[in-house]
Amino acid sequence: MEIDSSLDFSPELLKKLILRSAEIIEEWYSIGIRNSKIYRNYSPADIRSLFDEPMPVEGSNPEKLLEKIRKDVFRASNFNPSPNYYGYITGGGNHASIIAELLKASLNQNNLKWHSAPANSEIEKIVVKWICQFINYPDDAGGVLVSGGSVANFLNLAVMRKVMCPGDIANDGLYGGTRITVYVSEQGHSSIDKAMDMLGLGKNYLRKVPVDDNLRVNTKILEETIREDRSSGLMPACIIGIAGTTNNGAVDPLKELGNIASKYNMWYMVDGAYGLPAAGTEMAGHLFEGLEMADSLLINPHKWFFVPFEASCVIVKNKKLLRDTFSLMPDYLRGGQEETERDDLMNYNLQLTKDFKALKVWMTFKTYGAGKLKKAIENDCGLAQYAKLLIEKADDFELMAPVPLSIVCFRYTGKNGRYTGDEQKLDNINEKILDGIEKDGRIFFAGTKIKGRTSLRINLTNHRRTKADIDFLFKVLRQIAGKTIK
């Protein structure tokens, strides 16, 4: 007797479900964009109670499941595509990518090998080239799409470690080798610390270099530290320039860093997870002068190319070094090599199988063109300047940091600036405002610390925003401040 083990729907049902999903997506955008709270303040228990049940042994009706998703998953999710969402560094997502994601899942390409994912393998190389062209970096570089900036920092440092560490570390590990040091601004992203830990390089060998008043790395102290480390027997191996810090978008002096790296024969890497797309714009391109000197970099399409999660890109100028770091061929993966032109994606990545991320990046570039993407990035930078101006003109807010790209750090100072000068009080009231924002739910963002003080921090990487949205933000903030601060 044959067992019916097929998981397929009938063609009619498949189509019906896809069409219903399309309606749900359309509804989410048309109702959600400006109309409702974007954060609903459910407790973890509230959300758990919607989904927590014993493992289903019997299946359910997929049409009913779609309604459950519409009702409960969508309701309990943040409305991040909204222009009222200023949290973390999240791109607004774009419609073209949503279609690409749907199609990608149906293709289900096993893209570790060229012959198991021909279109995927070639399209990924093409989008890496386009990204290089967009940011004015040599387009014969090697590159690979990965999940996010943290993983990209890890892979990038793994390449550096392979190139710079003396000895055969692939086989012998780092045991007993020369200790290498890595340099980054104290504003560097925490994923660099994690990578130092996990690559066996050690966080104690990551030098966090102080910054200047603009929160850019202080190159004088950097060079002094490199010299000190050298004279104490360490091997300064890598400088990481940040092209758009997470806190305020500061872009390190990339050219100066490149010159220091070549003076001391060091690897030069740029973390542009957030800010690098702005290198391709007329408005901000000048900030990235010297980028072409970098040996490697990372850039996240899922931030400022407005691609939905997940997509980050590792780029290494000398493609061979990226390949040499990750290429390892077990017997079962040797097939399909007869064509020398075939270049397997797995040779450039820690991951073997991964999803077809390149399709949504390709769709984004093809649908909008580099021109429109640049305009959207410039619009974000322009609105950040608008927000900055409003803060400078206001007597109840003050700026906490320069605004080079799309992030604005500021704080509430009380009506007519009545708390100005009282740092402790300012910390307290701004913490309260941050709590109040969550409770209110009409806008969303989290705070940070700037020079040790509590700061409100908005990030504007969203192509749907206008000046009216910024005006709304300050209106809501004043209402929240009025309610929370007695």
Ligand SMILES: Cc1ncc(COP(=O)(O)O)c(C=O)c1O
């Ligand atoms: C400069 C920088 N590097 C790395 C990352 C980590 O990226 P992801 O969140 O994609 O892991 C971020 C995240 O905001 C970042 O701003």
